Amino acid sequence: xxxxxxxxxxxxxxxxxxxxxxxxxxxxxxxxxxxxxxxxxxxxxxxxxxxxxxxxxxxxxxxxxxxxxxxxxxxxxxxxxxxxxxxxxxxxxxxxxxxxxxxxxxxxxxxxxxxxxxxxxxxxxxxxxxxxxxxxxxxxxxxxxxxxxxxxxxxxxxxxxxxxxxxxxxxxxxxxxxxxxxxxxxxxxxxxxxxxxxxxxxxxxxxxxxxxxxxxxxxxxxxxxxxxxxxxxxxxxxxxxxxxxxxxxxxxxxxxxxxxxxxxxxxxxxxxxxxxxxxxxxxxxxxxxxxxxxxxxxxxxxxxxxxxxxxxxxxxxxxxxxxxxxxxxxxxxxxxxxxxxxxxxxxxxxxxxxxxxxxxxxxxxxxxxxxxxxxxxxxxxxxxxxxxxxxxxxxxxxxxxxxxxxxxxxxxxxxxxxxxxxxxxxxxxxxxxxxx
Amino acid sequence: xxxxxxxxxxxxxxxxxxxxxxxxxxxxxxxxxxxxxxxxxxxxxxxxxxxxxxxxxxxxxxxxxxxxxxxxxxxxxxxxxxxxxxxxxxxxxxxxxxxxxxxxxxxxxxxxxxxxxxxxxxxxxxxxxxxxxxxxxxxxxxxxxxxxxxxxxxxxxxxxxxxxxxxxxxxxxxxxxxxxxxxxxxxxxxxxxxxxxxxxxxxxxxxxxxxxxxxxxxxxxxxxxxxxxxxxxxxxxxxxxxxxxxxxxxxxxxxxxxxxxxxxxxxxxxxxxxxxxxxxxxxxxxxxxxxxxxxxxxxxxxxxxx
Numbered sequence: 001x002x003x004x005x006x007x008x009x010x011x012x013x014x015x016x017x018x019x020x021x022x023x024x025x026x027x028x029x030x031x032x033x034x035x036x037x038x039x040x041x042x043x044x045x046x047x048x049x050x051x052x053x054x055x056x057x058x059x060x061x062x063x064x065x066x067x068x069x070x071x072x073x074x075x076x077x078x079x080x081x082x083x084x085x086x087x088x089x090x091x092x093x094x095x096x097x098x099x100x101x102x103x104x105x106x107x108x109x110x111x112x113x114x115x116x117x118x119x120x121x122x123x124x125x126x127x128x129x130x131x132x133x134x135x136x137x138x139x140x141x142x143x144x145x146x147x148x149x150x151x152x153x154x155x156x157x158x159x160x161x162x163x164x165x166x167x168x169x170x171x172x173x174x175x176x177x178x179x180x181x182x183x184x185x186x187x188x189x190x191x192x193x194x195x196x197x198x199x200x201x202x203x204x205x206x207x208x209x210x211x212x213x214x215x216x217x218x219x220x221x222x223x224x225x226x227x228x229x230x231x232x233x234x235x236x237x238x239x240x241x242x243x244x245x246x247x248x249x250x251x252x253x254x255x256x257x258x259x260x261x262x263x264x265x266x267x268x269x270x271x272x273x274x275x276x277x278x279x280x281x282x283x284x285x286x287x288x289x290x291x292x293x294x295x296x297x298x299x300x301x302x303x304x305x306x307x308x309x310x311x312x313x314x315x316x317x318x319x320x321x322x323x324x325x326x327x328x329x330x331x332x333x334x335x336x337x338x339x340x341x342x343x344x345x346x347x348x349x350x351x352x353x354x355x356x357x358x359x360x361x362x363x364x365x366x367x368x369x370x371x372x373x374x375x376x377x378x379x380x381x382x383x384x385x386x387x388x389x390x391x392x393x394x395x396x397x398x399x400x401x402x403x404x405x406x407x408x409x410x411x412x413x414x415x416x417x418x419x420x421x422x423x424x425x426x427x428x429x430x431x432x433x434x435x436x
Numbered sequence: 437x438x439x440x441x442x443x444x445x446x447x448x449x450x451x452x453x454x455x456x457x458x459x460x461x462x463x464x465x466x467x468x469x470x471x472x473x474x475x476x477x478x479x480x481x482x483x484x485x486x487x488x489x490x491x492x493x494x495x496x497x498x499x500x501x502x503x504x505x506x507x508x509x510x511x512x513x514x515x516x517x518x519x520x521x522x523x524x525x526x527x528x529x530x531x532x533x534x535x536x537x538x539x540x541x542x543x544x545x546x547x548x549x550x551x552x553x554x555x556x557x558x559x560x561x562x563x564x565x566x567x568x569x570x571x572x573x574x575x576x577x578x579x580x581x582x583x584x585x586x587x588x589x590x591x592x593x594x595x596x597x598x599x600x601x602x603x604x605x606x607x608x609x610x611x612x613x614x615x616x617x618x619x620x621x622x623x624x625x626x627x628x629x630x631x632x633x634x635x636x637x638x639x640x641x642x643x644x645x646x647x648x649x650x651x652x653x654x655x656x657x658x659x660x661x662x663x664x665x666x667x668x669x670x671x672x673x674x675x676x677x678x679x680x681x682x683x684x685x686x687x688x689x690x691x692x693x694x695x696x697x698x699x700x701x702x703x704x705x706x707x708x709x710x711x712x713x714x715x716x717x718x719x720x721x722x723x724x725x726x727x728x729x730x731x732x733x734x735x736x737x738x739x740x741x742x
Contacts, residue, residue, distance in 0.1 A: 209630035212568030212607050213547050217631075281548025281569065282555060327524055328546030330567070 002435050003403035005094045007128060009431040011054045013037045019058030019390065023065055024363035025370070025379035034063055036386040039428035044380055054431060056424065058390055062358070065366040065378050066098025066387025066427065070159070071188070071242060071266060071314035072339065074100070074131065076122060077115070078107030081321040083407045088339070089128040090405035091317070093432045095339040096422025098387035099377050100317075101132035104141065105164035111136035113151035120156040129427055130377070130387070132158045137176050137187055143167045146176055153183060158373055161188035163242055166224050168194050170231065177237025186240045186264070186373065189228050191249065192290055196220035201330050203276040203291040211281055213329065216291050218246035225249040229256040229263050240372065241265040243316050245290040247300030254309040264372055265304070266312040269342050270412070272301045273349040278412055284325050284332030285410040288318070292412075302355055305364060312369040313361075315342045319408025326410070337408035341399055343391060345413060347420030351393070358393075390424035397421055438740035441561040442733060443550040444570035446611040453579065453616060459732035459741060460580050460725070467504070467728055477739040478507035484532050485511040487543040487564070488519065493699055493723055494564050494573070498541045501730035505739070507538075525549065526556050533557040539738050542566070560737050568602045574698055575608035577729040579616060581718050582653055584725065585694050590617030595647045595689075597623040597681065598657030598706050601630050601668075605657060605698045610635055623647030625679065627668040644679050648689045655696040656681050659706045672705050682708040686716070694718050 014036045021032040021044060033048040034041065043050070074088035083091075085102075092100045102119075104110035110119060116133050123131035135157035139145045141164065149160055160180070166189070167173045176187060197216040202208050204215025225241055229252055232239040241253060244265045256263050274292045286292055304310040318335025325332050350356040370378030377387055399416045401409040423434045437452060445453075466473055483502040487495050495511060502509035512532075514520070519528060525544075532540055539560040542550050550563035550570070565571040583589050594613055600606045600622050613620050614637055622629065623641040633640060641647035648654055659675060669675050686693060695707075695717040703709050712719055735741055 204631060206632045206634055209633040210607065210635075211547055212570075212602075212604060212630075214568075215631070280551075281546075281566075282551035283548075323524065326526060328544070328552060329548045330546045 003397065004435045005090070005405070006433050006435055007090060007093060009433065010429055011431055012429070013052040014054045014056060014426065014431060015048060015050065015052035016056045016058045016063055016388065016390065019061045019063035021063045021380065022358060022362050023380040024359055025065065025367035026381060028380070029359060034380060034388065036388070036426065039386050041380050041382050041384050041386050043382060056390070056431070060392070060394070061423065062391040062393055064362045064389050064391065065380050066425070067096045067343070067365045067389050068099040068369040068375065068378055069097045069315050069317065069339065070101045070312060070369045070373055072100045072102050072317040073105070073319070073335065074102040075106060075319065076119065081407070083319040085122055085126040085131060087405060087407050089126050089131060091337065091339040092129045093425045094405050095341070096343050096389040096391060096425055097129060097339060098389065098425060098427050099130040099132060099375065101134050101158055101373070103134050103161060103163045104136040109136045109141045111139050111141065111147040113148060113155040116152045116155035116157050128430070128432070132375070134159050134161050134188065136160065137162045137167065138172060141165070143169050143172060146172065146179060149180060150183070153185065158375070159186045159188055161242070163188060163190045166190055166192050166194055170227065173228070174231050174235060177231060177235040177239070181235065181237055184238070184374065186238045188240045188242050190242050191221050191224035191228065192216065193220040193223045196223070201287060202279045203293050205276050205294060207276045207279055211279070213279070213281055216289070218248060218293065218297070221246040221290055222248045222252065225252050229253065229261055232263050233259070233261040236262070238262045243268050243271060243290060243314065244301070244310060245271040245293050245297060247297045250300045250304040250309055254304065254307070257309060264311045265309065266314045267301045267305060267310045268314060268316045269338065269345040272298060272305070273345060274412060281329045284327065284329045285336060285414070286412045287329060287332055287334050288316070288336060289334040302350070306356065306360065311364065311372055313346065313364045315339050317406070319406045320410070321407065322409040336411040337404065337406040338411070339406060340404055341411060341413040344397065344399070344418030344421045345416070347393055348418045352419055386426060386428055388426040389422050391420060392423045393420045395419070395421050395423065437736040439560065440737055441554045442572050442737060443554060443561060443563045445572040445575040445608045448615070450615050453576065453612060456576055456729065456732045456736060457580050457583060459736060460728040463731040464725065464728035467724065473504050474506060475504060476506045477735050478502065478505040481507040481539070481738050482537045483507050483509045483539045483541060483734070484537045485509065485541045486528070486532065487511065488514040489543050489545055489565070491543055491564070493726060494543065497723070497726040498564060498730050501727050501734055505731055505735055507734070507738070525552065529553050529557045533559055539734065562733060562737070565604055568604050569607060571604040571608045573726070573730050573733055574605050575612035576733070577722055577726045578609055578655065578696055579612055580729050581696065581722050581725045582694060584721065585718055586652065592652040593619045593621070593650065594653040594655060595621045595623055595651045596655045596657065597644060597647060598679065599628045599659050599663060600624045600657070601628045602660065602663070603657050609655060610638055614638065621647045621651065625669055628663070644685065645688055648685065651689045651693060653694045653696060654681060654689060656707045658698060658700065659702055676705050680706055680708060681711050683710050686711060692716065696722060
């Protein structure tokens with residue numbers, strides 16, 4: 001199957017005809033047409049009788065608000081061998097994402113207004129999809145001094161994070177929550193207590209015990225989540241738990257939400273569907289932080305997603321240059337690309353197996369992240385920006401790194417046969433399509 | 437076994453282990469008889485020892501094993517090669533392959549490095565230790581040494597004691613010994629035991645005295661001094677007192693208990709001098725047996741054992 005995309009097809013008006021329109025923000029799920037005019041949603045109704053410059057036949061397809069991924073690493077500035085905004089934007093579009101937010105653990109870290117402004121400008125120049133900028137919480141992400149977060153907000157930062165590592169200094173983290181308190185901005189937290197994961201490369205469990213690879217225990221995540229939940233409760237600040245992966249951590253978030261703590265959480269397709277059993281020390285593709293856990297943890301992730309403990313699905317798209325991953329497990333960097341496999345993996349492993357309904361799944365990738373981060377996105381309301389994703393839930397394909405638009409190549413999903421993928425991604429006045 | 441790489445003993449059946457041990461008996465006779473030890477089994481074959489970690493006995497015994505069999509053997513030390521210039525493992529392996537070698541014997545800090553090598557290049561890969569993962573020739577020489585001294589393997593009780601957490605020897609012996617019908621016990625401070633370790637038939641002890649009670653073999657693992665700095669135990673003195681193998685402790689084991697140690701030893705820490713040099717110690721045998729077992733491995737994989 002041809003897996004290339006057409007990224008440029010500008011239009012003034014587009015009629016998406018005959019699809020199943022699923023818009024969780026408006027609680028809408030029915031067969032309908034969607035009309036886009038001048039980059040905005042003009043109408044969502046059955047049998048729209050209106051001339052349009054392009055008519056897209058969406059029979060048998062899902063028409064959903066443009067997918068949002070609030071946790072990607074597009075690696076600019078400074079790490080363009082891994083990814084840049086253009087390769088990342090293409091990967092996003094090819095995966096059905098119209099909005100992505102990129103993390104600031106770059107070189108240098110995006111920790112000041114000048115850099116945020118430069119990245120916002122760079123995102124506009126690249127176009128294709130909406131790239132949002134997340135700023136660092138602390139200077140250089142070093143966890144010692146607060147970064148100028150209000151300046152960064154003015155420059156366009158949508159949230160803050162020291163992603164990549166845990167802020168060990170509880171005083172600084174508490175101050176950050178207080179400092180942002182009246183802004184409504186969220187701090188996205190990488191939750192692994194530093195000393196407990198030092199040197200660790202996979203989950204500490206039965207498999208690490210046999211392989212001799214150093215483990216990263218779930219308790220490192222649980223401790224970090226518990227601390228941040230308590231600090232959110234104490235300060236009244238907003239904490240968002242990044243890529244949650246431990247069953248116990250999900251329990252902690254669930255219980256905190258019940259108490260009214262302003263905590264939210266996200267999970268990745270890999271932590272929903274893959275376990276430590278896949279770790280092969282001769283292939284660093286499975287190396288990520290936090291690591292792949294156990295079947296019980298995967299089940300807890302799904303339960304958390306279904307009962308609302310986990311609010312959003314993100315990819316944690318973390319590409320590295322092929323030669324960086326093509327080496328000894330302990331020396332290879334952590335992370336792998338996820339934008340182009342997310343929809344396929346989620347539909348194959350969770351929807352087609354009956355584990356999750358489409359409304360919930362799509363909501364966690366549209367309305368929910370838009371709500372969490374205050375984005376003007378994630379809905380097909382009339383007048384909203386025309387970000388739309390068209391998904392063929394039955395299309396079968398095989399993941400092949402040769403077809404990736406990301407610069408990353410090593411993914412544990414490579415070789416998987418998947419059912420379902422995005423076939424068209426619309427951002428405002430541009431229709432991007434899979435060449436079939 | 438001809439043409440096969442040897443990355444971990446877990447990939448060996450009991451029959452394959454038997455084949456190696458039987459071949460090693462033959463080579464041990466040749467080493468012991470003195471005189472001209474040079475054979476022609478691997479004449480015309482080239483072996484590279486690629487060592488990313490320091491080693492005395494393993495590297496030397498692989499080197500001699502290859503030479504006794506008539507192969508040309510070259511040893512590369514990471515400190516004096518292009519590795520210090522930042523060459524990747526893949527490129528180093530491909531460079532060696534391009535020179536026409538038949539086997540690469542590899543020692544590396546990274547778990548999985550030998551398996552990685554088998555994916556990258558065609559020569560036979562012999563794992564001489566990859567991190568805390570595997571050390572197949574050590575497991576084979578441990579079996580060989582036990583069988584030589586005890587006359588059998590099946591039914592014997594073995595206690596492997598010390599730093600199990602970081603030990604490729606423990607992770608190799610456990611497969612080799614259970615496969616040959618031995619009962620294996622692990623013992624160490626809980627800080628030196630892998631959490632969540634589960635292995636059919638293997639019991640894990642936090643008490644040394646319980647673990648060695650009535651055993652036929654004690655394999656004493658080396659304690660690296662860095663482990664103390666990492667906070668895994670408070671002092672070498674306390675380690676020696678609570679977990680060191682000494683005369684007094686030996687009385688808990690079977691009367692004819694056999695003592696093994698993969699070396700190098702920290703005398704007075706994990707093992708006392710008296711125990712090292714006592715009648716029941718086979719530590720010195722292990723070194724000679726190491727050459728014989730490695731000859732067997734090289735002959736079977738490179739020469740077809742013919």
